[in-house]
Amino acid sequence: MNPLVRLRPIAFIAVLLVGWQVAVSLSAVHILPGPSEVVGGIVDLVRHGLLLKYMVASLFRVTWGFVLAAVLAIPIGLTVGWYRRAEMAFNPLVQIFRPISPLAWIPIAILWFGVGDLASIFLIFLGCFFPLVLTAMNAVQSVPAVYVNAARNFGLSPAAVIYRVVYPSVVPQLLVGLRITLGVAWLVVVAAEMIAVNSGLGFLIVDARNAGNRYDLVVAGMVIIGLIGLVLDLGMRSLEKVKSFRWSYSED
Amino acid sequence: MSVSGSVIPSPGTGAKLSAEHISMAFSRDGNTTNVLRDVNLEVGHGEFVCILGPSGCGKSTLLNTMAGFLSPSSGAIKIDGEVVRGPDPRRIFVFQERGVFPWLTVEGNIGFGLFKLSRSERDQRIAHYVKLVGLEGFEKSYPSELSGGMKQRLEVARALAVNPDMLFLDEPFGALDSITRLTMRRELLRIWEAERNTIIFVTHDIDEAVQLADRVAVMSDRPATIQQIVTIDIPHPRDIGSFRYLDLRHGIFDQLGLAHKV
Numbered sequence: 001m002n003p004l005v006r007l008r009p010i011a012f013i014a015v016l017l018v019g020w021q022v023a024v025s026l027s028a029v030h031i032l033p034g035p036s037e038v039v040g041g042i043v044d045l046v047r048h049g050l051l052l053k054y055m056v057a058s059l060f061r062v063t064w065g066f067v068l069a070a071v072l073a074i075p076i077g078l079t080v081g082w083y084r085r086a087e088m089a090f091n092p093l094v095q096i097f098r099p100i101s102p103l104a105w106i107p108i109a110i111l112w113f114g115v116g117d118l119a120s121i122f123l124i125f126l127g128c129f130f131p132l133v134l135t136a137m138n139a140v141q142s143v144p145a146v147y148v149n150a151a152r153n154f155g156l157s158p159a160a161v162i163y164r165v166v167y168p169s170v171v172p173q174l175l176v177g178l179r180i181t182l183g184v185a186w187l188v189v190v191a192a193e194m195i196a197v198n199s200g201l202g203f204l205i206v207d208a209r210n211a212g213n214r215y216d217l218v219v220a221g222m223v224i225i226g227l228i229g230l231v232l233d234l235g236m237r238s239l240e241k242v243k244s245f246r247w248s249y250s251e252d
Numbered sequence: 253m254s255v256s257g258s259v260i261p262s263p264g265t266g267a268k269l270s271a272e273h274i275s276m277a278f279s280r281d282g283n284t285t286n287v288l289r290d291v292n293l294e295v296g297h298g299e300f301v302c303i304l305g306p307s308g309c310g311k312s313t314l315l316n317t318m319a320g321f322l323s324p325s326s327g328a329i330k331i332d333g334e335v336v337r338g339p340d341p342r343r344i345f346v347f348q349e350r351g352v353f354p355w356l357t358v359e360g361n362i363g364f365g366l367f368k369l370s371r372s373e374r375d376q377r378i379a380h381y382v383k384l385v386g387l388e389g390f391e392k393s394y395p396s397e398l399s400g401g402m403k404q405r406l407e408v409a410r411a412l413a414v415n416p417d418m419l420f421l422d423e424p425f426g427a428l429d430s431i432t433r434l435t436m437r438r439e440l441l442r443i444w445e446a447e448r449n450t451i452i453f454v455t456h457d458i459d460e461a462v463q464l465a466d467r468v469a470v471m472s473d474r475p476a477t478i479q480q481i482v483t484i485d486i487p488h489p490r491d492i493g494s495f496r497y498l499d500l501r502h503g504i505f506d507q508l509g510l511a512h513k514v
Contacts, residue, residue: 146351149321154365154414155341164364168355 033216038223041216050204055224057199058189061117065124066185070178073129077136078170082162087137094133102127102188106195120192120200127188128181135177139170172240179236186229201225267294268418268450269318273327275475276313286475287313288324293469293478298448302461305471306508311454312422314476318452319345319420331418341365343418344411348427352395352407358382359391361406365414381409384443401432405439412447421453425460437463441488458508462501463490470507480507 017035024034033041045051080086102123113119143166151165193202201221208217276288287310295301305311316322318329320338329336331343339345344365352361362381366374382391385405395403404424411419425433437460444451455461461468465484472479482504486496 144350146347147353149339149345150347150351150353152321153319153339153341153345155339156367160367165353168353171355 033219037216038219041214041220042224045204045217045220051224054199054201054204054221055228057197057203058193058201058225059228061120061192061200062124062182062185062189065121065188066128066182068121069125069128069132069181069185073132074136074174077133078140078162078166080133081137081140082166091137094130094137098130098134103191106192109192110195116197120189120197123192124185124188127184131181131184132177135174135181136170139173139177140166142173143169175236175240179233179240182232182236183229186225186232190225201228268297268299268331269293269295269452270330271314271318271327272330274314274317274324274329275326276310276317276322277325288317289475289477291327291477293481295450295452298450300444300451300453300464300466302465302468303452303454303471304458304461304468304504304508305456305476306473307456309471309473310476311456311471314471315345315420315422315452315454319343321345341414342416343420344414344416345420345422346407346411346424347422348404348424350427352403352410354395357392357394358387358398358406361395362409362413364410377413381413384412384446385409385439399432400428401436404428404436408440408443412443412449416449418450418452421451423455424453426455426457433460438489440464445488458501458504459492462497462504463492468504470504482507 021034021036024032042051045054080090105123105126106119109119109122113122147165147169148161151161156164189200190202190205193200194206197203198207201224205218205221208214208221271291271293274288274291275286277284277286279285291314293301303311303314313322317324318336320329320336320340320343323337353364356364359378359382362378363374366377369377378391382388385408387402387405387409390398390402395406398406408419408424425436428436441464453461453464462484468482468484469478470480470482471477482500484500486494486500490497
């Protein structure tokens with residue numbers, strides 16, 4: 001890509017930042033900290049050694065919640081999608097649980113796990129689990145019959161059919177599902193930390209507001225969350241570029 | 253393979269495959285559609301038979317039954333005297349080029365059915381069939397990087413690599429452009445002359461059938477049955493401008509034309 005084209009989004013963000021700074025300095029009422037204050041806030045956090053600590057705390061919870069959900073939801077979804085009867089039994093249950101926001105589980109999470117990491121990991125897990133089950137179910141049902149028939153024709157055992165044909169043919173769809181779900185996990189972590197724990201970026205935002213209206217820190221927390229979300233998404237996207245995964249996008 | 257099959261031949265002996273009174277009916281929403289009605293066909297060892305018929309007449313259904321993917325409503329398919337009960341690696345079904353596995357390279361696809369071989373045997377086999385179908389230099393390519401004709405050759409190579417004694421081809425060149433299709437027919441004949449598998453080839457293209465087959469089984473409209481078997485007594489390579497070729501082609505046109513006029 002043309003380097004100038006690559007720079008365009010950065011240039012656009014720079015223009016917005018300047019606009020933000022100008023608007024804040026012209027405004028008579030203080031309703032939002034300007035970019036310079038936010039940068040000051042971030043520097044403050046770094047100086048107190050909190051930035052890294054909070055980032056690690058949030059990422060720790062997201063990783064556990066997300067990975068646990070993926071490890072459980074994908075095999076369950078694939079199995080349920082593969083067997084029609086299992087799907088008939090399981091699908092209504094998934095559809096009932098799926099629209100319940102993970103936030104609605106907060107009281108129960110606290111009741112079961114107390115106030116702490118486990119409760120917020122549980123909430124993130126819930127936020128990821130049902131969408132991932134659905135993704136895996138849909139993916140396995142869209143495996144073209146010719147692939148399965150070809151595999152049976154070559155004498156593969158049922159387990160080998162799943163491992164050598166069904167699994168690779170659902171990977172592209174699973175990756176998209178994982179990418180979207182990782183975004184959901186990152187959304188849920190903030191809410192989970194606002195209630196249940198005393199570290200992390202979500203906690204930072206609530207704490208900065210409660211302990212002296214430090215809105216520079218509130219916005220600093222938001223900016224950091226956004227940036228980490230961007231990096232996570234880029235990481236997941238780079239997985240989609242792996243050739244043996246990417247086939248469904250490049251197919252004519 | 254069981255010995256008894258060759259010691260005590262069943263009725264319809266000598267044939268590699270025999271379809272005996274095959275009928276097929278599908279029910280959907282309480283309606284029954286009769287697709288095949290009393291189809292009888294014998295195919296000899298190493299023979300190349302085309303099943304020709306109008307679109308939707310049930311020729312693919314017949315082929316899927318022969319390959320063991322479907323069970324007939326009545327009648328039986330016998331191969332080497334044994335009733336077919338399911339798909340078997342000794343006889344491979346070649347789909348249109350969409351049957352190749354897009355997540356595997358050319359090598360990976362050709363080696364797909366060779367999981368029982370040692371690594372070195374497998375590599376040898378892969379190299380042989382890469383060469384046979386002319387895909388040298390593309391061993392590490394993914395199907396998305398190949399043309400339609402190359403994908404089709406890849407699928408044929410994947411089928412041949414397991415040394416099947418039968419190939420079922422379901423309109424394998426239907427999605428290719430007409431020039432590639434001609435080349436592919438020549439390739440297939442060359443491979444068949446080298447390997448001498450029994451081939452059953454489904455097509456709706458009369459020229460294709462007359463160019464390729466030893467015998468052409470012409471099917472009627474639904475519920476389909478075999479209305480005529482035409483022996484193509486022209487040696488390969490066939491002169492497609494010769495009087496005999498045109499004569500046979502014309503005869504089949506008549507057959508199908510009559511079927512449509514009713």
